[in-house]
Amino acid sequence: xxxxxxxxxxxxxxxxxxxxxxxxxxxxxxxxxxxxxxxxxxxxxxxxxxxxxxxxxxxxxxxxxxxxxxxxxxxxxxxxxxxxxxxxxxxxxxxxxxxxxxxxxxxxxxxxxxxxxxxxxxxxxxxxxxxxxxxxxxxxxxxxxxxxxxxxxxxxxxxxxxxxxxxxxxxxxxxxxxxxxxxxxxxxxxxxxxxxxxxxxxxxxxxxxxxxxxxxxxxxxxxxxxxxxxxxxxxxxxxxxxxxxxxxxxxxxxxxxxxxxxxxxxxxxxxxxxxxxxxxxxxxxxxxxxxxxxxxxxxxxxxxxxxxxxxxxxxxxxxxxxxxxxxxxxxxxxxxxxx
Amino acid sequence: xxxxxxxxxxxxxxxxxxxxxxxxxxxxxxxxxxxxxxxxxxxxxxxxxxxxxxxxxxxxxxxxxxxxxxxxxxxxxxxxxxxxxxxxxxxxxxxxxxxxxxxxxxxxxxxxxxxxxxxxxxxxxxxxxxxxxxxxxxxxxxxxxxxxxxxxxxxxxxxxxxxxxxxxxxxxxxxxxxxxxxxxxxxxxxxxxxxxxxxxxxxxxxxxxxxxxxxxxxxxxxxxxxxxxxxxxxxxxxxxxxxxxxxxxxxxxxxxxxxxxxxxxxxxxxxxxxxxxxxxxxxxxxxxxxxxxxxxxxxxxxxxxxxxxxxxxxxxx
Numbered sequence: 001x002x003x004x005x006x007x008x009x010x011x012x013x014x015x016x017x018x019x020x021x022x023x024x025x026x027x028x029x030x031x032x033x034x035x036x037x038x039x040x041x042x043x044x045x046x047x048x049x050x051x052x053x054x055x056x057x058x059x060x061x062x063x064x065x066x067x068x069x070x071x072x073x074x075x076x077x078x079x080x081x082x083x084x085x086x087x088x089x090x091x092x093x094x095x096x097x098x099x100x101x102x103x104x105x106x107x108x109x110x111x112x113x114x115x116x117x118x119x120x121x122x123x124x125x126x127x128x129x130x131x132x133x134x135x136x137x138x139x140x141x142x143x144x145x146x147x148x149x150x151x152x153x154x155x156x157x158x159x160x161x162x163x164x165x166x167x168x169x170x171x172x173x174x175x176x177x178x179x180x181x182x183x184x185x186x187x188x189x190x191x192x193x194x195x196x197x198x199x200x201x202x203x204x205x206x207x208x209x210x211x212x213x214x215x216x217x218x219x220x221x222x223x224x225x226x227x228x229x230x231x232x233x234x235x236x237x238x239x240x241x242x243x244x245x246x247x248x249x250x251x252x253x254x255x256x257x258x259x260x261x262x263x264x265x266x267x268x269x270x271x272x273x274x275x276x277x278x279x280x281x282x283x284x285x286x287x288x289x290x291x292x293x294x295x296x297x298x299x300x301x302x303x304x305x306x307x308x309x310x311x312x313x314x315x316x317x318x319x320x321x322x323x324x325x326x327x328x329x330x331x332x333x334x335x336x337x338x339x
Numbered sequence: 340x341x342x343x344x345x346x347x348x349x350x351x352x353x354x355x356x357x358x359x360x361x362x363x364x365x366x367x368x369x370x371x372x373x374x375x376x377x378x379x380x381x382x383x384x385x386x387x388x389x390x391x392x393x394x395x396x397x398x399x400x401x402x403x404x405x406x407x408x409x410x411x412x413x414x415x416x417x418x419x420x421x422x423x424x425x426x427x428x429x430x431x432x433x434x435x436x437x438x439x440x441x442x443x444x445x446x447x448x449x450x451x452x453x454x455x456x457x458x459x460x461x462x463x464x465x466x467x468x469x470x471x472x473x474x475x476x477x478x479x480x481x482x483x484x485x486x487x488x489x490x491x492x493x494x495x496x497x498x499x500x501x502x503x504x505x506x507x508x509x510x511x512x513x514x515x516x517x518x519x520x521x522x523x524x525x526x527x528x529x530x531x532x533x534x535x536x537x538x539x540x541x542x543x544x545x546x547x548x549x550x551x552x553x554x555x556x557x558x559x560x561x562x563x564x565x566x567x568x569x570x571x572x573x574x575x576x577x578x579x580x581x582x583x584x585x586x587x588x589x590x591x592x593x594x595x596x597x598x599x600x601x602x603x604x605x606x607x608x609x610x611x612x613x614x615x616x617x618x619x620x621x622x623x624x625x626x627x628x629x630x631x632x633x634x635x636x637x638x639x640x641x642x643x644x645x646x647x648x649x650x651x652x653x654x655x656x
Contacts, residue, residue, distance in 0.1 A: 047523045183594040216596030253528035255554040
């Protein structure tokens with residue numbers, strides 16, 4: 001395996017909330033480590049508030065992490081570029097935001113956004129370069145003179161992607177790039193992202209709460225819950241054989257009439273309870289999970305990507321794990337007999 | 340059985356500065372007692388226009404220029420003044436898009452729910468508060484929360500409060516305009532389950548509006564797919580899901596990648612802003628449908644209860 005493009009080690013981000021008198025710290029991201037390999041799309045899925053966007057903002061250097069390392073080609077950029085990201089970093093890592101209505105300044109023409117990105121990074125902003133950028137995202141040249149309000153949401157998001165592409169980045173951080181778009185144009189933007197990965201070898205961190213699109217687009221998927229990444233692996237494997245209770249809960253909540261075996265409401269209620277009240281994990285009522293941090297366990301490998309999970313349930317056989325596994329087996333048995 | 344709501348040949352126009360935009364045209368459908376009817380389509384297709392027309396909430400420049408709306412046999416378009424006030428909420432209630440932001444931030448939940456009963460049922464404050472508490476329990480929220488302000492509740496809870504308020508006076512029809520768009524999947528699933536339970540318990544009909552076809556197929560019994568102000572397909576949910584007949588219905592279903600099965604390439608739609616006079620589908624349709632690029636044809640019944648917009652007889656594909 002080649003070295004990853006970007007590695008994150010022990011990333012932690014605390015936010016201060018409250019007034020001077022009732023200051024509290026909220027941990028949005030807790031000790032997160034992962035690698036973003038070159039030329040692959042990694043999806044980061046989870047509910048709102050799970051810390052997905054905070055990770056993206058830390059990687060884009062829009063937030064300063066409380067602790068941890070961000071290694072670009074093996075160098076810790078948080079150490080070498082303390083005051084803010086260098087232009088070289090920005091040339092490598094670009095971000096596409098959720099809201100294409102807010103991320104393009106309404107008083108400028110499309111031409112301006114692309115020219116600025118090119119000039120700031122010392123490239124030629126010749127008409128051919130602009131034309132090439134626009135066509136690469138599926139837009140036409142005549143839009144150069146349009147204002148953002150003259151374009152549809154999908155077209156605006158394509159402009160935002162073109163702007164990111166202008167500096168020929170190695171990594172694009174895409175924070176829910178399709179959630180504000182109309183249903184009919186979402187697939188077009190997803191296909192564009194996939195084409196950029198295949199044709200230009202651009203790695204992407206695709207942040208979303210739409211599990212279907214993560215399965216459709218990504219090579220590997222990581223599942224985030226309450227500031228921690230709890231499961232990761234090949235995108236299809238994670239969705240088809242979820243190992244963590246939270247992943248199962250997320251999947252069970254997605255409406256999908258194609259799914260032949262619906263989740264039974266009793267199991268869903270049990271999963272939900274486990275998530276909202278972690279001490280009441282259905283698989284271990286003794287509170288193991290709240291007392292100790294689960295460690296990573298590899299549960300399989302697909303397409304060369306290890307499928308791992310952080311859950312005591314999957315721990316190699318110890319006394320507790322055996323008991324928990326037996327509990328799940330009983331549950332499954334009860335389910336099959338019920339069905 | 341007589342339908343609860345019947346909409347016939349409805350046409351809504353937005354008129355300004357000598358320019359007319361057709362928001363909805365020749366829209367007809369009926370909702371039976373206890374039925375869940377879905378209207379699907381992307382932004383700007385006219386689904387919310389229909390909902391607002393049924394509630395009589397359209398304001399100029401919007402105008403209903405043709406058609407009629409009947410609710411349990413009564414002509415809704417003829418209602419005025421006090422009659423209209425009594426009709427709204429008591430007969431038809433509506434849960435708006437991003438409804439959770441429609442709560443008043445400076446009043447407690449209890450005061451806002453209580454207002455319904457003091458205004459519409461002339462209850463005393465005390466009795467109203469008790470009823471409000473019962474209502475919260477109905478949607479699974481602790482009545483203690485009556486004292487809470489909207490910002491102290493999560494998005495999902497606020498949405499539930501709004502749904503509870505909508506069903507407070509036991510309406511015969513509940514209109515829900517994208518009730519869960521702003522919510523997470525897990526919360527969305529809970530809200531939908533809640534709505535289904537309430538519907539079973541109270542027996543009202545639902546007009547459910549969303550762009551999420553999967554969600555719609557799971558909840559509704561019949562679905563109308565709207566495009567460019569027209570209904571292009573009207574069918575039982577299962578039939579539509581099994582085999583969409585109109586290319587737009589199919590495209591809408593393909594807009595959400597599936598969670599199971601092999602990964603296959605989906606084709607997105609055309610993402611230029613469309614004008615009302617071009618269908619946008621001529622690129623995907625067989626050549627004999629070229630005559631519909633200027634206009635969407637009327638619905639034809641191709642099987643019992645199954646309607647699709649097509650110009651000629653014969654198979655679409």
